[in-house]
Amino acid sequence: MSVYLLRRLVALLPVLAVVGLVGFSLVHLAPGDPAATLVGDDASEEVLQQMRERLGLDRPLGTQFFTWVGNAITGNLGTSLYTGRQVLPSIVSRLEPTLMLTAMSLVVALLNGVVAGAASAIYRNTVLDQAVLVVSLFAAAMPSFWLGINLILLFSVTLRLFPVAGYVPLSQGLLGTVHSLMLPALALGLSQAAIITRMTRTTMLEVLGLDFVRTAKAKGLRQRSVIFRHALRNALVSIVTVVGVAVTVLLSGSIVVESVFGLPGLGRMMIEAVQRRDYPVIQGMLVFVAGVNVIVNLVVDILYVFIDPRIEYV
Amino acid sequence: MKAASSPPTLRTTASGLPGRAVLFRLRLLIAVCALACTWALAQPPQRLIDYAAAVGVHPEDPRIPNVGTPRFGGVFTYAHNETLASLDAHKSAAATTVTLNIHFAEGLFALDATGTSRPDLVDSYTVSDDGTVYTFSLRQGVPFHNGEILGAADVVASLQRWFGGTLGSQAARYISELNVVDQYTVEMVLTEPYPFIIYQLTVPQTSGAYIYPRSQIEAVGDGTIDTPIATGPYYVADVREGDYVRLVRFDDYVGRVEPPSGFAGGRVAYLDEIIIQTVPDAIVRMAGVETGQFDKAHNATNDMYSLYANRPDIRPRIAMGSFATAQFNKRQGPMTDQRLRLAFNYAIDVRQIVAAAGPPEFTEANSSLAPRDDPWYTPVGEEVYLGYDPEYARALLAEAGYNGEPIRWLVDPSVASYYTSAQVAVPMLEAVGFNIQLVPMDAATLRTMRNDETAYEVYAQGLGWRADPAALTNLSDSNPGWWVTEEKTRILEAMRLEQDFDKRYALWEELHAHMYDYMPAVKFETFGSLSLERAAYSGAFQAWAYVDFINTWLND
Numbered sequence: 058m059s060v061y062l063l064r065r066l067v068a069l070l071p072v073l074a075v076v077g078l079v080g081f082s083l084v085h086l087a088p089g090d091p092a093a094t095l096v097g098d099d100a101s102e103e104v105l106q107q108m109r110e111r112l113g114l115d116r117p118l119g120t121q122f123f124t125w126v127g128n129a130i131t132g133n134l135g136t137s138l139y140t141g142r143q144v145l146p147s148i149v150s151r152l153e154p155t156l157m158l159t160a161m162s163l164v165v166a167l168l169n170g171v172v173a174g175a176a177s178a179i180y181r182n183t184v185l186d187q188a189v190l191v192v193s194l195f196a197a198a199m200p201s202f203w204l205g206i207n208l209i210l211l212f213s214v215t216l217r218l219f220p221v222a223g224y225v226p227l228s229q230g231l232l233g234t235v236h237s238l239m240l241p242a243l244a245l246g247l248s249q250a251a252i253i254t255r256m257t258r259t260t261m262l263e264v265l266g267l268d269f270v271r272t273a274k275a276k277g278l279r280q281r282s283v284i285f286r287h288a289l290r291n292a293l294v295s296i297v298t299v300v301g302v303a304v305t306v307l308l309s310g311s312i313v314v315e316s317v318f319g320l321p322g323l324g325r326m327m328i329e330a331v332q333r334r335d336y337p338v339i340q341g342m343l344v345f346v347a348g349v350n351v352i353v354n355l356v357v358d359i360l361y362v363f364i365d366p367r368i369e370y371v
Numbered sequence: 372m373k374a375a376s377s378p379p380t381l382r383t384t385a386s387g388l389p390g391r392a393v394l395f396r397l398r399l400l401i402a403v404c405a406l407a408c409t410w411a412l413a414q415p416p417q418r419l420i421d422y423a424a425a426v427g428v429h430p431e432d433p434r435i436p437n438v439g440t441p442r443f444g445g446v447f448t449y450a451h452n453e454t455l456a457s458l459d460a461h462k463s464a465a466a467t468t469v470t471l472n473i474h475f476a477e478g479l480f481a482l483d484a485t486g487t488s489r490p491d492l493v494d495s496y497t498v499s500d501d502g503t504v505y506t507f508s509l510r511q512g513v514p515f516h517n518g519e520i521l522g523a524a525d526v527v528a529s530l531q532r533w534f535g536g537t538l539g540s541q542a543a544r545y546i547s548e549l550n551v552v553d554q555y556t557v558e559m560v561l562t563e564p565y566p567f568i569i570y571q572l573t574v575p576q577t578s579g580a581y582i583y584p585r586s587q588i589e590a591v592g593d594g595t596i597d598t599p600i601a602t603g604p605y606y607v608a609d610v611r612e613g614d615y616v617r618l619v620r621f622d623d624y625v626g627r628v629e630p631p632s633g634f635a636g637g638r639v640a641y642l643d644e645i646i647i648q649t650v651p652d653a654i655v656r657m658a659g660v661e662t663g664q665f666d667k668a669h670n671a672t673n674d675m676y677s678l679y680a681n682r683p684d685i686r687p688r689i690a691m692g693s694f695a696t697a698q699f700n701k702r703q704g705p706m707t708d709q710r711l712r713l714a715f716n717y718a719i720d721v722r723q724i725v726a727a728a729g730p731p732e733f734t735e736a737n738s739s740l741a742p743r744d745d746p747w748y749t750p751v752g753e754e755v756y757l758g759y760d761p762e763y764a765r766a767l768l769a770e771a772g773y774n775g776e777p778i779r780w781l782v783d784p785s786v787a788s789y790y791t792s793a794q795v796a797v798p799m800l801e802a803v804g805f806n807i808q809l810v811p812m813d814a815a816t817l818r819t820m821r822n823d824e825t826a827y828e829v830y831a832q833g834l835g836w837r838a839d840p841a842a843l844t845n846l847s848d849s850n851p852g853w854w855v856t857e858e859k860t861r862i863l864e865a866m867r868l869e870q871d872f873d874k875r876y877a878l879w880e881e882l883h884a885h886m887y888d889y890m891p892a893v894k895f896e897t898f899g900s901l902s903l904e905r906a907a908y909s910g911a912f913q914a915w916a917y918v919d920f921i922n923t924w925l926n927d
């Protein structure tokens with residue numbers, strides 16, 4: 058297992074290298090000049106040229122790339138062309154809202170998805186199953202920004218239960234954080250819940266039809282025990298795979314929801330960097346997100362071992 | 372007969388400890404004391420209260436909603452669509468940077484309600500007879516937020532740093548020396564007479580000449596100042612990247628004692644705190660005003676106006692002063708021919724474009740570069756602007772020998788004002804024989820491509836009106852499209868050297884006549900932007916794309 062883990066972690070390096078190279082190339086191939094954005098519409102061509110020189114954008118692309126790689130190896134992802142702040146500390150400072158939003162969305166998705174999916178499988182072809190199907194299809198089809206705005210209009214404007222926007226950091230209390238993230242977590246989590254619901258239902262139906270479930274029932278085990286100790290546990294491998302994908306989707310998919318709810322997270326940082334052509338931030342974010350994806354996948358693979366003892370890595 | 376009273380004793384229990392009732396009273400007393408202390412600490416010092424009384428409030432002005440009686444206190448939250456780039460006004464030209472600096476920083480001069488430069492940190496100044504030496508005497512005893520006192524060295528350090536910025540570099544070319552004469556006197560020597568320099572030193576401006584302490588400038592070197600220290604009525608208390616900036620009243624502020632006028636004059640910080648929060652979505656900003664989470668929302672969508680036009684609790688405010696243009700490439704390609712540019716103008720019925728651009732409250736057919744209610748408005752050129760004549764346009768095309776070369780029109784579809792204009796104009800242009808290719812692209816790409824003379828024939832540009840026309844962006848030779856004529860240079864130089872308004876206005880009319888003859892660009896509609904605000908606050912001055920929450924108070 059430890060050899061396997063080491064191998065996977067070492068494999069992270071070429072992934073990051075490729076992401077760095079591809080990211081750098083794409084960013085610089087795209088038209089748009091960060092210096093022009095930075096100096097504003099009032100600037101003369103002379104000032105624009107001075108800004109390019111100051112930012113090092115007038116140097117050959119190869120030189121810029123190797124300078125960036127050299128710095129990245131030492132943990133220095135560069136300085137934002139727009140804010141003048143270091144990229145890595147900026148990413149770290151914007152990490153908390155995104156992680157908290159991801160965690161809360163995941164709770165929403167799992168609570169709703171697993172319960173609804175399992176219920177749908179157990180009571181298949183009943184009114185409940187049909188109702189779950191309709192609701193989950195509706196939730197999966199709704200764009201999260203549209204759902205978000207409607208949640209704001211209902212829960213914030215009409216019922217005055219939650220703030221319309223903004224984030225309360227953990228340092229000011231967990232309750233405040235949860236309160237500020239409730240609507241964005243619902244907007245983001247419900248569509249993931251729909252996917253988990255469908256996956257849980259399908260997997261549970263497969264498992265419930267297997268011989269060992271019939272044996273367990275024949276042994277006289279209680280229904281609850283058959284479902285939770287035997288069926289659901291065997292269905293978890295597929296569910297965890299979907300949850301792993303959901304985590305990466307939530308981390309990157311929160312771009313829209315963070316913008317709607319004015320959350321100062323990584324998603325908004327990314328979209329703003331793209332709009333401004335803030336090269337170091339885009340590259341830093343790409344490497345960071347790639348790293349997170351690899352690690353999440355690794356964690357999912359490790360979880361398989363705990364869920365299903367038959368799986369082992371050599 | 373009065374019974375002899377025994378001395379008061381503390382009622383205790385059998386164990387000798389104070390009883391429940393006594394403990395309750397003690398707790399009550401402590402709570403009352405704590406509340407009183409909190410209240411006393413929250414009150415502004417008497418000096419500020421006296422200052423507010425001496426300064427008074429903004430005089431009546433349609434740009435200022437004066438409601439209720441001024442009072443200290445409260446937290447004001449302004450929802451803005453842009454994420455703050457930086458608070459460093461010497462380095463960033465972003466609108467949020469300017470808006471924030473208005474509240475915590477000051478310059479040598481400030482714009483008054485009429486758009487005239489008035490002394491701010493400068494107490495008085497003199498100009499030598501030959502117009503090349505300016506001597507500024509600073510106000511004395513003005514503290515920075517860190518306790519240092521403003522001096523000439525701070526001004527010199529700030530201006531030298533500002534020279535490296537967008538607007539500063541334009542001013543720097545006229546300045547040969549900047550000297551500290553004594554602790555409160557700065558001497559600025561120009562290479563030639565240039566009275567317009569005072570306007571360029573005036574704030575608020577894009578990339579403005581705000582004064583920060585020399586100690587901070589030296590400490591940061593070439594870098595960006597994260598939390599600027601300045602002399603304004605508020606100081607920067609808290610910056611959360613991508614989220615908000617919190618400004619808190621600076622109790623030691625020393626301001627001017629004249630009545631407020633625009634961004635100049637006396638500046639009273641009635642509000643305890645101002646929070647500028649980034650909220651990218653317009654509907655969410657609107658919802659925040661509805662719920663009271665925000666006191667004011669920047670850039671609501673114009674179609675929301677009808678919802679709020681008659682609401683007692685929410686006030687819609689329209690700021691006119693931007694205009695959409697189609698700038699021609701005059702360096703290369705078919706549009707270098709003046710006849711084609713004129714044909715482009717005469718092919719377009721600008722009234723239809725104005726009607727399509729939005730509700731009548733927000734758009735106007737206006738030939739002038741200035742809004743109608745501005746002192747710089749002029750009708751010169753209106754007959755050409757409104758002179759829709761497809762036959763004449765066809766004749767001009769034939770005369771120029773135009774044979775269907777593609778006219779590439781770069782436009783950013785995310786900005787409705789420019790994109791709608793382009794979409795409405797294209798069929799009219801095609802009807803007279805133009806071969807138009809609309810090329811949609813994002814703002815960053817457009818900003819780059821418009822500098823490439825081989826990449827386009829026309830590009831969409833939106834411009835904001837300034838307090839002084841000589842500072843308009845699209846009038847500079849370097850503005851992409853490149854309007855470079857001797858006549859334009861002559862008029863603009865004369866405007867920069869002249870100080871008398873009437874003479875400058877005559878030159879401004881000459882410039883409009885030249886513009887509608889040479890046709891460097893086609894002007895479409897003048898348009899306004901909508902902001903929504905709670906009717907319970909008063910006093911904020913809003914003009915030339917800037918908003919000021921100094922001299923602003925909450926009534927609830």
